[in-house]
Amino acid sequence: MIIKKGAEADIYLEEFHKVFGFEFYNEKVIIKKRIKKGYRISQIDDAIRGFRTSKEAKLINKAKIFGVNSPALYHVDLNQKSIIMEFIEGVQLKEFFSSKGLDKKIGLDIGKSIGFLHKGGIIHGDLTTSNMILSENKIYFIDFGLSEESEEIEKQGIDIHLLKQALESTHYDISKDLYKTIIQGYSKVIGNKKKDEVLKRIELIEKRGRYRKRD
Secondary structure (H helix, E strand, C coil), X not given: CEEEECCCEEEEEEEEXXXXXXXXXXXXXXXXXXXXXXXXXXXXXXXXXXXXXXXXXXXXXXXXXXXXXXXXXXXXXXXXXEEEEECCCCEEHHHXXXXXXXXXXXXXXXXXXXXXXXXXXXXXXXXXXXXEEEECCEEEECCCCCCEECCCHHHHHHHHHHHHHXXXXXXXXXXXXXXXXXXXXXXXXXXXXXXXXXXXXXXXXXXXXXXXXXX
């Protein structure tokens, strides 16, 4: 059953047949399949989709190594350009904050998770509360489709700047306090010195954005 059609990939919710000895059972899984782009030369399109599928799977696993909750991977098919992964039962933080309001513990946990990502040289690329799921009091980060490996301050700043914009757009009434709490959690992992460097870079990024709007 398709649950989301994206610009780069379609997302399906299916049942995955697992076998352990003589025990058989089905488990809900997410299948992410990158779609063909007709405007690209076939061989180039195939290579791009294969590379992005492989990279996403790698970064989902790398995130785990650095302490970030992410879906378990069951199968990566580079021929089909698809990933079969664990379906996380829970509530999107977008829905949680919209109904419950500010929760500082969750804000701190978000910040810590982003800190672990950046400390591990991972840029998520799409930090929104739609891509965070609360399940059994743990926050899971999903959709690493735009992720990349980098330790550049600029890219870390852009990562958090995009989150800040998403919070202002989606959770306007609590965005300032939530962002402040997230940064507190972030600094607990990466340290105040690095946090200050990232925040200074975000200021520069925001200034560049304002100059572009004036032009």
